[in-house]
Amino acid sequence: FTVVVNGTASHPVPETLFGYMFEDINFSGDGGLYAEMLMNRAFQQVVPGTSSALQAWSAVNGAEISVVNSTSPVSSALPNSLEVTIPSTASGAVGVANSGYFGINVQESWTYNASFFFKFPSGSKFNGKVTASLVGLDGSTLASSSVDVRGASSTKWTEFFVHLKPSKTAPNTNNTFTVTFDGKEAAGETIHFAMFSLFPPTFKGRANGMRMDVAQALADTKPGFWRFPGGNNLEGQTIPQRWIWNNTVGPLVDRPGRLGDWGYINTDGLGLKDYLDFIVDAGMQPIMAVWAGYSFGGTVDAADIGPYVQEAIDQINFVIGDPSKSAAAALRASLGHPEPYELHYVEIGNEDFFATDTYLDYRWADFVGNLSAAFPQLNFLATTMTFDPVLTPGPKFYDVHVYNTPSWFVENAFVYDGFERNGTKYFEGEYAAISTNANDLFGTPADGRFNFPEMQGSAGEAAFMTGLERNSDIVFAASYAPTLQNVANFQWTPNLIGYDAENVFLSTSYYVQKMFSINKGEEYLPSTLPDATGVVHWSVVRSPSTKQVFIKVANAGADAASIAFALPFVVSTEGSMEVLTGAMGASNTPQAPNTVVPKTLNFKAGKSFTFDAPAFSASVLTLKTE
Numbered sequence: 001f002t003v004v005v006n007g008t009a010s011h012p013v014p015e016t017l018f019g020y021m022f023e024d025i026n027f028s029g030d031g032g033l034y035a036e037m038l039m040n041r042a043f044q045q046v047v048p049g050t051s052s053a054l055q056a057w058s059a060v061n062g063a064e065i066s067v068v069n070s071t072s073p074v075s076s077a078l079p080n081s082l083e084v085t086i087p088s089t090a091s092g093a094v095g096v097a098n099s100g101y102f103g104i105n106v107q108e109s110w111t112y113n114a115s116f117f118f119k120f121p122s123g124s125k126f127n128g129k130v131t132a133s134l135v136g137l138d139g140s141t142l143a144s145s146s147v148d149v150r151g152a153s154s155t156k157w158t159e160f161f162v163h164l165k166p167s168k169t170a171p172n173t174n175n176t177f178t179v180t181f182d183g184k185e186a187a188g189e190t191i192h193f194a195m196f197s198l199f200p201p202t203f204k205g206r207a208n209g210m211r212m213d214v215a216q217a218l219a220d221t222k223p224g225f226w227r228f229p230g231g232n233n234l235e236g237q238t239i240p241q242r243w244i245w246n247n248t249v250g251p252l253v254d255r256p257g258r259l260g261d262w263g264y265i266n267t268d269g270l271g272l273k274d275y276l277d278f279i280v281d282a283g284m285q286p287i288m289a290v291w292a293g294y295s296f297g298g299t300v301d302a303a304d305i306g307p308y309v310q311e312a313i314d315q316i317n318f319v320i321g322d323p324s325k326s327a328a329a330a331l332r333a334s335l336g337h338p339e340p341y342e343l344h345y346v347e348i349g350n351e352d353f354f355a356t357d358t359y360l361d362y363r364w365a366d367f368v369g370n371l372s373a374a375f376p377q378l379n380f381l382a383t384t385m386t387f388d389p390v391l392t393p394g395p396k397f398y399d400v401h402v403y404n405t406p407s408w409f410v411e412n413a414f415v416y417d418g419f420e421r422n423g424t425k426y427f428e429g430e431y432a433a434i435s436t437n438a439n440d441l442f443g444t445p446a447d448g449r450f451n452f453p454e455m456q457g458s459a460g461e462a463a464f465m466t467g468l469e470r471n472s473d474i475v476f477a478a479s480y481a482p483t484l485q486n487v488a489n490f491q492w493t494p495n496l497i498g499y500d501a502e503n504v505f506l507s508t509s510y511y512v513q514k515m516f517s518i519n520k521g522e523e524y525l526p527s528t529l530p531d532a533t534g535v536v537h538w539s540v541v542r543s544p545s546t547k548q549v550f551i552k553v554a555n556a557g558a559d560a561a562s563i564a565f566a567l568p569f570v571v572s573t574e575g576s577m578e579v580l581t582g583a584m585g586a587s588n589t590p591q592a593p594n595t596v597v598p599k600t601l602n603f604k605a606g607k608s609f610t611f612d613a614p615a616f617s618a619s620v621l622t623l624k625t626e
């Protein structure tokens with residue numbers, strides 16, 4: 001191949017071109033990015049007296065425990081509490097233990113914030129200590145802290161709050177958080193607990209914040225945007241179980257939680273303001289979805305849509321409204337953020353190509369009509385297929401989703417080249433190579449589904465992404481999906497970033513996303529077009545502010561390819577390149593997390609040079625212009 005690069009940019013590269021799609025899937029939020037370490041911390045949305053109500057909880061040394069809603073609750077949002085009865089014959093430490101989200105990471109250098117609510121029955125004679133501890137698999141106490149309690153003065157809900165500083169780092173994550181009494185001191189007592197919590201240090205030290213290592217892996221790619229709260233997890237198994245913004249803000253005891261759309265209960269401890277603060281902390285901007293009347297269990301009738309439109313208006317006002325004019329904005333101010341957050345993009349629903357008729361009939365028009373009247377400065381995205389059906393008013397933005405085979409991505413690198421430049425812009429909101437089986441894309445690994453991203457898929461995605469860059473005059477944002485996976489419990493594969501209770505696993509596709517995102521440049525330089533039917537694709541961008549040119553090369557084929565580049569301007573002979581390459585089916589897995597990692601090396605650049613792209617590779621060549 002010979003590639004002649006044009007010295008005149010065709011268009012700027014949008015700041016938002018690469019970023020993340022987030023929803024609570026695969027324990028991405030609870031048990032993932034959200035730093036709360038205790039699973040089922042507040043017994044939300046469980047049926048008292050059932051074993052599932054006690055998920056992650058167990059008795060310590062003979063205590064009798066059960067989830068009840070018989071006593072006056074700690075809040076109306078949290079009707080359930082944990083009833084703990086200490087046997088009259090008890091001795092030693094007696095109480096309850098939580099096993100975390102598939103483990104608890106105990107690090108000597110961390111200070112943990114532990115808390116819970118408790119109360120004794122009136123007439124209690126208890127006068128002793130209650131102790132919070134981190135306990136190792138072998139029963140050793142890694143950290144503990146006690147407070148003196150008199151039952152008679154704790155007959156109302158009382159919050160217990162301590163810092164825990166481990167004496168050593170645990171050898172594994174099979175640790176528990178326990179709350180115990182001395183059996184003799186507490187013999188025969190019944191105590192109620194509510195809203196436990198255990199936090200490690202968080203990303204940027206944010207209260208109720210994010211797990212540091214997962215957040216850092218996301219921030220390291222310099223993402224331009226964060227799409228939330230879904231994806232399917234926006235929609236709800238039923239209309240009442242949709243994602244409701246005001247149930248996700250304010251004190252944690254006032255958040256009821258909900259049954260998420262991926263088979264587990266969401267605490268909603270990671271809520272609207274927590275997302276917005278993380279977006280600020282990681283230097284992104286939101287692409288925020290509003291619920292648009294469609295749940296998996298039913299759709300709101302046109303005649304009843306008004307309150308849901310108002311709910312969306314209130315959600316947007318929480319983000320950008322004037323506290324003197326909107327109660328939702330005043331709520332934001334009362335939570336410590338009087339200034340509006342940055343917001344330019346609001347998505348109306350998710351994947352409404354599954355519910356096209358009502359979207360076409362009234363849902364799109366009712367939401368975008370009222371919301372654009374209330375917020376004329378915002379951009380609204382439609383979620384049906386592009387121009388199918390023809391919506392009124394015509395959408396200025398679409399969110400396009402595609403999951404397919406590695407070869408589909410290679411073969412469709414030019415899909416946007418053919419789009420009419422009519423002012424419409426596109427968000428490639430969810431894309432990933434997920435299977436080698438075009439006839440059963442969403443099947444099992446036995447049928448070709450990827451457990452983890454494979455190099456063949458990542459190289460295909462890279463080829464596709466050169467097309468997104470070339471067409472970034474109309475593609476303003478793009479994100480791989482799903483982003484996060486707790487490898488101990490998940491519902492979807494492959495995913496960009498995996499993790500367990502102590503490790504983060506970066507996939508081959510993560511390295512491709514990072515390569516493109518941190519080298520996205522400021523303007524696109526046209527060049528000799530790749531062969532649209534070929535497996536070798538490239539794109540060239542320039543950053544005048546840093547006098548750099550970035551050439552991305554994807555080779556999604558099994559043969560190495562040699563490419564001669566000719567540049568119309570002077571470049572330093574000192575070039576550097578980052579190359580990600582591996583066997584076709586190679587993956588980074590928890591067992592072999594560094595199977596395929598990027599390699600950086602220098603090369604002799606200049607106005608013309610040749611680059612040999614390895615088979616199944618994605619590369620970025622960085623050049624310095626004068």
Ligand SMILES: O=S(=O)(O)O[C@H]1C[C@H](O)[C@@H](O)[C@@H]1CO
Binds near residue numbers: 231350430492
């Ligand atoms: O079952 S799917 O519709 O394929 O689910 C996909 C599409 C949906 O937006 C997202 O939540 C999910 C995985 O990222």
